[in-house]
Amino acid sequence: MEKRKILLGITGGIAAYKSAELVRMFVKRDFEVRVIMTKASREFITPLTLETLSGNEVSVEMFPKNKHFSTHHIDLADWADIFIIAPSTANFLGKASSGICDDLLSTVFAAAGCPILIAPAMNSNMWDYPAVRENVRKLESFGFYFIGPETGDLACGWIGRGRMAEPSEIYETALSILSANGELRGIKMLITASRTEEPIDAVRYISNRSSGKMGYALAIEALALGAEVKLIAGPSELPNPRGVEVIKVNTAAEMASGVRGNFDECDVLIMAAAVADYTPVEPSEGKIKKLGDDLNLRLKPTEDILSSLALHKADKVIIGFALETENGLINARKKLAAKNLDFIVLNNPKESGAGFNIDTNRVDFIYADGKIESLPLMSKRRLAQEILKRVSAILKSKAGRE
Ligand code: CTP
Numbered sequence: 171m172e173k174r175k176i177l178l179g180i181t182g183g184i185a186a187y188k189s190a191e192l193v194r195m196f197v198k199r200d201f202e203v204r205v206i207m208t209k210a211s212r213e214f215i216t217p218l219t220l221e222t223l224s225g226n227e228v229s230v231e232m233f234p235k236n237k238h239f240s241t242h243h244i245d246l247a248d249w250a251d252i253f254i255i256a257p258s259t260a261n262f263l264g265k266a267s268s269g270i271c272d273d274l275l276s277t278v279f280a281a282a283g284c285p286i287l288i289a290p291a292m293n294s295n296m297w298d299y300p301a302v303r304e305n306v307r308k309l310e311s312f313g314f315y316f317i318g319p320e321t322g323d324l325a326c327g328w329i330g331r332g333r334m335a336e337p338s339e340i341y342e343t344a345l346s347i348l349s350a351n352g353e354l355r356g357i358k359m360l361i362t363a364s365r366t367e368e369p370i371d372a373v374r375y376i377s378n379r380s381s382g383k384m385g386y387a388l389a390i391e392a393l394a395l396g397a398e399v400k401l402i403a404g405p406s407e408l409p410n411p412r413g414v415e416v417i418k419v420n421t422a423a424e425m426a427s428g429v430r431g432n433f434d435e436c437d438v439l440i441m442a443a444a445v446a447d448y449t450p451v452e453p454s455e456g457k458i459k460k461l462g463d464d465l466n467l468r469l470k471p472t473e474d475i476l477s478s479l480a481l482h483k484a485d486k487v488i489i490g491f492a493l494e495t496e497n498g499l500i501n502a503r504k505k506l507a508a509k510n511l512d513f514i515v516l517n518n519p520k521e522s523g524a525g526f527n528i529d530t531n532r533v534d535f536i537y538a539d540g541k542i543e544s545l546p547l548m549s550k551r552r553l554a555q556e557i558l559k560r561v562s563a564i565l566k567s568k569a570g571r572e
Contacts, residue, residue, distance in 0.1 A: 367446075
């Protein structure tokens with residue numbers, strides 16, 4: 171069997187010495203490891219150490235003087251099954267989050283298509299610095315994995331959050347990412363996200379507070395599991411996750427036609443979008459003027475996308491969301507049946523930590539056979555993993571029945 175390939179990027183922090191241990195761990199378990207070092211990292215550990223441990227030449231230069239005629243950075247980016255940056259300095263996070271490619275490591279980072287795991291290490295004040303927090307958030311939203319930093323004694327003498335995760339934990343996390351990758355390989359996944367905006371006139375619209383965080387997290391995690399992902403997204407500030415085909419829409423009608431147009435070829439549909447239920451009958455082409463009297467706005471129902479597709483479900487897996495502030499269970503069960511779903515994710519925006527425009531959610535899964543699973547409060551990224559775990563199990567049991 172071909173060895174699995176680990177590309178390790180080392181940046182200039184004191185924790186660089188722990189990367190030698192990480193290389194040893196992978197090599198001992200029969201992985202092939204190649205290392206890219208930044209210039210600063212060579213102040214902390216020598217390429218010779220890593221060359222000896224990995225058994226491979228260490229890359230530092232963007233334009234090495236010897237051999238390579240082809241594009242060195244693309245070769246390395248294409249080679250890896252997983253790319254680990256450990257330790258990652260604040261400087262590297264800044265460069266990676268803004269797409270700066272001014273040395274070999276940052277250039278390979280931008281070119282890599284494999285899963286990427288980042289293990290930051292820095293002083294705790296640097297970790298808390300708002301620009302660093304923002305860069306981490308941005309990189310997470312692009313679909314990269316993070317581990318640590320941990321709290322403890324720091325090399326600078328401080329005690330706080332900033333220590334690089336232990337090599338054994340980085341190793342375990344990399345393994346679980348590698349083994350997760352592939353569970354949905356070959357599966358065509360259609361996901362909807364965010365809200366719709368229904369025009370009232372040339373400048374105004376009816377909408378809701380959905381940010382798209384849940385649907386985008388599902389797209390990122392499904393991609394990491396090897397699925398082919400199409401995301402039909404209403405208006406959202408979130409960046410397009412790379413590797414996901416994103417179809418942007420504005421109105422409920424556009425979302426309906428986007429879903430219908432891609433439904434036949436999908437294996438799984440997850441409707442995480444908060445679609446408007448009503449739209450103005452006659453949106454005004456110009457701007458409606460203020461006349462001082464009451465203004466009546468006539469609304470008509472939009473197409474219920476899941477209900478229209480319910481009869482065409484065949485052996486597809488379809489998951490819906492139910493946003494309920496009262497009688498959640500009863501209403502969610504009605505939607506589950508009416509929309510012919512495999513399960514429905516019930517959430518209540520009034521519950522603390524749940525709902526729109528935040529990074530966490532607290533939900534219950536209600537299944538077609540009546541079973542209920544209550545999940546604790548968790549990040550939307552983690553919830554996406556939990557949803558996809560169940561989707562994968564349903565796909566397996568459907569395949570087993572064929
Ligand atoms: N949905 C849909 N088409 C619509 C409205 C909603 O496919 N026009 C989907 C949502 O994406 C979600 C599920 O149906 O997966 C339930 O949406 P929700 O807003 O909770 O319920 P509604 O069916 O719209 O009913 P109500 O607003 O009365 O609760």
